Amino acid sequence: MSSAVLTDSRWIARGTDRTSFSRFLGWLAPWFAVLALGVYAAFLCLYHGLNQTNMDNRFAFGLWIFLDLGIIALGAGAFFTGFLVYILKRAELRPILNTAVVVGFICYSGAVAILMIDVGQPLRAWFTFWHPNTHSMLTEVTFCISCYLLVLCLEYIPILLRNRQLRKLPSFLVFEHQLHNLVPVLAGIGTFLSFFHQGSLGGLYGVLRGRPFAFRHGFFIWPSTFFLFILSAIATGPSFLMLVTATVEKVTGKQLVPQDVFRRLGFISGILLGIYVAAKSIDTLIWLNFTSPAEGFAPWTYYIHKPFGTPVLFAEIVLFGLLPAFLLLYRKTAARRGWLLSAAALACIGVLMNRFVLTVQTLALPTLPFDDFLTYTPSWQEVASFGGVIAYGVIVYSLSYRYLPLFAQPNGEQ
Amino acid sequence: MSRNSIVFGFGLAVALFAGWVLFPRALYVNQHQPVEFRHKVHAEKSGITDCAQCHVFRDDGEFAGLPSNDFCAGCHSDRIGTSPAEAKLVDSYIKPGRETPWQVYSRQPANVWFSHSIHVRRAGLTCNQCHGNYGESDQVRLYQVNRISGYSRDVWGHSMSRLGRAPGDGMKMSDCEDCHHRRGIEVGCLGCHQ
Amino acid sequence: MSARYGMVIDLDRCTGCGACMMACASENNVPSLPQASACTGLTPMLVRKVSNGLQGSERHEAFIPILCMHCEQDTPCVHVCPQQAVEVDKATGIVMQMPQRCLGCRYCMTACPYHARYFNWWDPAWPKGMEKSLNPGVAPRMRGVVEKCNLCHARLHAAKEKAAAAGKREIDPADYIPACVEACATGAIQFGNLADPKDPIAQESQSPDAFRLLAKLGTQPKIYYKSKEAWVRALAEPNSGPNVEAKHV
């Protein structure tokens, strides 16, 4: 056992002190349990088919799609911070950069994993690359997400290689250095890809002419949701980074990044959130007054089915949009860590709520006049695999935090 | 030359050999036809010149494919030659009234709908444009079946790289599509699938 | 010349017997699985019961056969499919679903406002030996793919082959009649070529009693309905008609 600790400690970066190996294991154990259950549930779904879920012919999308859209939105912090640091040269955000990459990597790999369970014939998923339908938003999503996941891996590797032991291998060090010089380029590519798939994830529902609740007009081939998704994602990405970092600081009881980084992130988040709320409001008004009526659907009918009343719409835009934007920008509240973080939390809830409404409420609402309002509760298999992804995230992050210099200044540059 | 590059090259070579030589042998199972049928002999001895003499069309335009045993029995109801192959046909299939379990080289899966009537009668394709000049072959070749997909080797074709194939070598969907594109014939998915 | 196959369904004639659903399932080798429910079953042709929402002697009921509407204009399911498993056939106007290409993402199902697409939640299965009763013209699907009405494509194949055997290019319309149309006891379902002005249904579809479901979506469905009863015609558009008792199918 002692030897284990010994070896373990030899992997931890010098100068950083980390909790004892046994405590660390104690922290990981429950997460591994959740992950195991998730993996089992996923196996059931792959082996027996999707009859393991509670989805049906009319509720053909469920918890998983919400999960995908949600975590990919939250993961946007990764590309956006990269964009800010490398493209817009906001050096002060550097300390957050590694965390951003890891979080992004977790979110995207998790989403892709879930997608592979969600499709009925994963063995044929590659057809999308061989026989792509260029008109489909989903094609755009598939291409961008898989490419961007690659980018994230490439961004993650240098961090990985900066591990104390791995650095000992000279060739790795060289490789790491090469990759590192590549990172700005990767950031550029990542930004480009992300813009598109964040957008096309929004487009996914925006193009559904047959679902007037989701259908939106837009510019060129992209419905307005395309741009709203990009906005909301980059607006809440930084907030989520704040939350993650703050949580880690709480758990470990260390201050990891200078306070002004938080304030900076909050400011960016606030600005963008403000713009998003404005855009979203205009879009909603256009949709209520023109788009939906033109398709023969009186907008009020969307809100007669509880629990999806107008309060939901209000909450989504005002309570979890306008309010956090204000809190993040107002000098007095922005100066207070507590306010800052709760505002960030509100913003994240807001974006999740937006994704939920778009994915779930859209399917629950009737289209034919003799349809009824549907309800759906995910099966334990769906929930478990959902939990599995979250556990996976926590585990990967914990390991990275313990063994990689997430918050230390990357060396090899000043 | 550095040791590294030698070792690397060695690995490369091993992979290439395994992939191009060993893998195809491992992927396909060889099966013998139940009877050593010889097209050439039938063409010469009984003066059969047209494939459709044995591979007939039914009245409704449906293509019968391989002739059934009562068709063969037209001549081979009893032994008329000395070949062991004929003996086997007569004794173990025709006399007991069992259909000969031929393996069909160009068998397509159940989800494919192919009409010989449309291609032969209307479009005027000749048999060997798709089946090669198999009619002149002197003996039946081995039937190779893919262990994973269960398809006949003829579907992928005999060249593993699918490069420089003879006509009729390869019956994948892309082969049908190529021919259709060359002739500018548009058919949707369900034009050929069912 | 390219056809535009479609239907005109006279709802005043539909007695809701369900023969069309049976004939469809039999023709297309649709399994009937013990686990399947009204939410997870496969019913490419589905007859739904609607009413004018009133009770007692005031109550009126009608039946609406729902199948793929074969939308002509920006067909919702076609442009969403990531790998071209769905397409509108140029020659026939039939919206084709290709299960062997489908990866089962179900995006097309969320796109279809008519809920006319169905997912194979289970592998198909039949009692022992019953596979001998399956229709050779249609390949059974496998679990994890979407299927829907392909307008009895096997029958179109047969008609094509018959024409080719006779050396003809065009099929004889009498040779291509979908199973549901053939099965309808009252002749409520009429099938034909909407592009041919001489075709009876081309005229029927223009009658004042004719309507299409959710026409305002602008997808130009090729399945028309007709009824002399105003409350039935009111079912064409959402919340424009009387309060219709919801039937989740």
Add this chain to the structure above:
Amino acid sequence: MKVTRRDLFVWGAGAAAGLVFTPVPWKLLDDVSIWSQNWPWIPQPPRGPIDFKQSFCALCPQGCGLKVKIAAGWPVGIAGVSTNPITRGVLCPLAFGAHQLNWHPRRVRGVQHKGVPSSWQDAGAAFAKACSEGPVVVIDGQPGRSASTILASFAEKHDGSYHVEMNSETRALVPYESWTGVSAFALGYDLENARTIVSFGAPLLDGWGIPGRFTRLWAERAAGMSDPQLRLIQIEDSLSRTASRAWKWINIRPGSESVLAAGLARALIEEKLVPAHGPMPDITVSDAAAQAGTTEAAIRDLVHTIAERPPVLAIANNHNPEIAALNVVLGAVGAHGGVVRRSKRTGKYIPAEAQIPNARAVLIDSSVLWDFAPESDAEIFRFAAWDGGSQKSDWLLPAPGFLEEVTDVPTAPTSAVETYAIAPQLSKPQFEVQSAAQFLVTIDPTLPTIENVIHSRCGYLLHQRRGTVYGPEVTAVAKFDSAQKLEAELSKASIWIGDPPSPGGLRCELKQWPTEIVSESPQNWASIWNAPVLPPLVTKLYRESTLREAPDRRTA
């Protein structure tokens, strides 16, 4: 030289790089997808030549004409025969899945004695023994077939009795038997000439009678018309399929059909809408209205609507003398567009549910509905193609399934004309099956075989020189020069149709208004779906959709 760990890394890198340039990854990717498109456990249809043949459905007495798609010798699809003038290409929903019945898990696959597998020899021996010890009762569900002749003559020869189970359509005609002296099996409805039909809960559009007959008439003369040529007035306690499609639906209290019929008759007479001879019900219009849950005014109103468009025909859903009497008052019995006589037949059958006092054995033909259980402790020999479960039968004997035997198809109940057809066998039996008639012939070789009876019937038809044969072409019987030719033509699933009924061929005397109580009894199976074994595909209609109520299984 020594192989270092580094060498292994490099070698692996080389191999990995090399593999990319071989077919391995790409071909595997392709083949695995192809595998997923052809999973070996997905059942596949039979491969083989396709053929279309014609026959008739013998699952119920209506005998609808079938066009059967056959692949590699197996029926794979069912459709109607539009050239059949009686069934007109229409089938009930059940028929479209009927070809799957032969593989139904509940198929009777072998002889069973008290649930234990046994053999035909034992069954034969047991039955022969029973015959020698006492009278045998033979019960038939579809009288008039050649098989029925064999069943009846066996019962007769072995001083047993021959009973017949009637479906609800025939029961509705029973009251006329005593008033006209004509068997219910010789009576029918002249629907084609009626202009107003008053249905007392009869599911006219939902499996009543020959599916292709009334539904077609209704579709052509009534559907969607505000002033239809054929007025269908449905008197029923709920909005049934028929009621929802009817020209008028009269919503009444459950079980008040007879009372309302009496009320209508009285109102008709009081309003002088019918000649005042004939019996007069005692009940007053207002009482009838009260009991039926409607008003006197409404009834008087209704009788005017009814009388507006003669000929008028009232149809009961079951044995109901008062509704029959209403027809008498309306003058519909023996009239154009009313209740007509289609054949000379006079004899009455003993109903299946009649008491069986001292029977030693009861033989139940497979045409009898499964849920029929004779009230007798005699030894029961039940022939059945499908095991409905739970019914007591000492011997369960596997009968031919759907299209598995040659049988002839007699006139359907309610038909206005006589018909005769022969249903060819289109499917080879998978098990050792025997019909009751075949079984009896093995017991008593002096009996004629089904083939013989069919021969003689064709001979009789030819001898009569009446009627016409409808097949690919239409030929008068007189045109046939031999019984063989006629039989050959009929064996191609053509149908013989007798001459249309001559009006006034039926005299009816009714002294006073009947007061007999209505007997409740099972319905015909097409309409209420209570057959113990249905084609699996019907789950589409009640479980995979909400179109129908799940069939109520009498048998668990």
